[in-house]
Amino acid sequence: MQCSKSVIDKIQSSVRRDEEELTECSSSLESRKRSLLSSEAVAAKINNLLLMCNFHSFKIKVSETDSGGYFIIRNNGDKADIETLSEGERNFITFLYFLQSLDDEGTKDTKSFVVIDDPISSLDSDVMFTVSMLIRDLIEKVYKGTHENVAQILIMTHNTRFHNEVCYRYNGRYPQEYHFYRIIKKSPEPNSVEFYGQVNSIRTSYQELWDQVAIASREEFANHPWLANTMRRIIESFFSTLGGERNLYEIDSNMSYEEKIVHNSLIAWSHSGSHTIMDNDSINLQSHNNEKWLRAFRIIFEKTGNISHYEVMMRNANQFIANII
Incomplete structure (x- = not known):
């Protein structure tokens, strides 16, 4: 049986459309898989840190209906009302999520300026050391240029113990990329900001x-x-x-x-x-x-x-x- 040229062209055109649609579906599938894997990885990291800091009463779970979404569950698997968490628990899980979001692949093409303001509010001393360690690790990555999404970080705090933990270095010397400032309150005059360069003026x-x-x-x-x-x-x-x-x-x-x-x-x-x-x-x-x-x-x-x-x-x-x- 011999087909006319018009029939062949129509079949080839249909094949091309099917191939394009298949390519689009494959791309969409891979994107959804990466999103799911990324969400699961973030959830696993946050849950491991919660367990390490003795937060055993709740954890986060990846949403099966909302792509990239999460919700909090209790140990029995029931969804937890956010209002039932203490202020310290809410602050800590929010900080962990924020920290993990800095590694999100979706922001890979942009460099962020990150501001962290007193993340240890309402946290006990044990958690403070964990938060300090996590921030020190972030600072070190930004300083070495190995963090893909963060170009600069600013940390503000009223807590001198937290300040010294975050700024701890073995030799006590800071490179040119580190700058220290202190806000001096002069009420009723306007507050002033003092620049200390690489000298950490906060001492025990x-x-x-x-x-x-x-x-x-x-x-x-x-x-x-x-x-x-x-x-x-x-x-x-x-x-x-x-x-x-x-x-x-x-x-x-x-x-x-x-x-x-x-x-x-x-x-x-x-x-x-x-x-x-x-x-x-x-x-x-x-x-x-x-x-x-x-x-x-x-x-x-x-x-x-x-x-x-x-x-x-x-x-x-x-x-x-x-x-x-």
């Missing part, structure tokens, strides 16, 4: 005490009347609060006779210089330089086997002071 109270000792060490023959209170707080924090020593006069067992005399004098001087307001000796007390007290302060750590702690704290304090001068 214990670090700030060592900063004062480092400052006095640089000017050991100058008069620093506040040094007595500073030394007392360091000694009591390290040896009494952490070390369990009830009597600071009794931690001199490895000292020589001369060192014990100076040690006992230091303990007495530090208490006298911090527990009294005014007395007849205040003028004489401040008229002496602090060189011998600084030397006795170091000997305490040396003779008790804690010289490494002294050296680390003094080194970090001197580095900080050098950066802000």
Whole structure:
């Protein structure tokens, strides 16, 4: 049987249309598969983090009807009303979803400027460490340029503990890409923003005490009347609060006779210089330089086997002071 040219053309045209439709359907199917796989991967990551942080009463599940959608379920499989979650639970799961959304393939062609404002509100201390670790990981990826979707990140917080956890680096030094700012409230005047460059100006109270000792060490023959209170707080924090020593006069067992005399004098001087307001000796007390007290302060750590702690704290304090001068 011989077909006419018009019939052949019609068949070929029909085949081409079918092939085009098949290509479109295959493309749509692959896109839906990627969306489903991506949603499941995000749900798995969030649920693993919830379990790691002891959130066992709920988890998220990928919606079977809404492409790319999620809903919260209880352990028995029932859907959870968002209003039944605590503020901390809502904040944490929202933060986790936001963090995972930054890796969404749909935003791969654009670079985002990410702002994170106090994500630890209403969270307990254990979760705070997890949130801090996740943000530190994000910062490191952005700094190294390995994050496909984020070009820059700004973190704002009122919580100094969270700030120090997020900004923790082993060597305490920050590259040029890191900038620190502090908002200074001057009510009723307008607030001001101070720029600190690569210097993290937020310190713990214990670090700030060592900063004062480092400052006095640089000017050991100058008069620093506040040094007595500073030394007392360091000694009591390290040896009494952490070390369990009830009597600071009794931690001199490895000292020589001369060192014990100076040690006992230091303990007495530090208490006298911090527990009294005014007395007849205040003028004489401040008229002496602090060189011998600084030397006795170091000997305490040396003779008790804690010289490494002294050296680390003094080194970090001197580095900080050098950066802000």
